[in-house]
Each structure stands twice: as C-alpha cells, then as structure tokens.
Amino acid sequence: MGMRIRRDDQVAIVSGKDRGKTGRVIRVDPKKERVYVEGLNIIKRHQKPSPTASADSESAAGGVIEKEGPIHVSNVMLVDPKDSRPTRVGVSREGGVRSRVTKRSSTKLD
DSSP: OOOSOOTTOEEEEOSSTTTTOEEEEEEEETTTTEEEETTSSEEEEEEOOOSSSOTTSGGGSOEEEEEEOEEEGGGEEEEOTTTOOEEOEEEEEETTEEEEEETTTOOBOO
C-alpha cells in the first residue's frame, strides 16, 4: 500500500531529534519511504560555488547550506485538523472513491 502522508500535510514528529515538533510536508519520497518536513531535521551541506547557475539562485552561492533532511514515514504522524493532536490515518471508501480519514475524529482529509 502507498504512503498515507502527502505533500502539504501537517505532521508531528514522533521520534528523533525533533520529537514533539510539527511542520508541513514539503516533499515525499515513496520509494525510500521518507518525507521532508519544512524547518525540521535540518542538515548542513558543504557546496562549491556554481559558475553556470544564475547569480540570484541559491545553488550559485558556495559555502555551508542548511536544508531539510529526510525523515522516515514511521517517525511522523498526521496532525488531526480538529484538535491539533497526532493521529493515525485510515482509508474509507464511499461510492468507489477512496478518501483519507483521521482515526481520532474521522475527519476527511481529501
């Protein structure tokens, strides 16, 4: 089955160095089962200046660049929109249409 967390979902970090924090999913990598959460799991990458990139882009500047690192999908939980607490995600089918629902309050997400 595919991942139940999608881009632009609000998630809470369940374990790791950022446990207890919440953020918005900016990228999902289903093959590796990883999500990238805005402002969390920040990693530093040393990057050479790129002469071919345009001057105003981030990749043109060299130095130490901070960006979001991947988090395994098992270490995040969706935040319930009703009470802002972490919840599991289920799938309900109505009339042949699948939709994601929260287990905590049965709120539809799609």
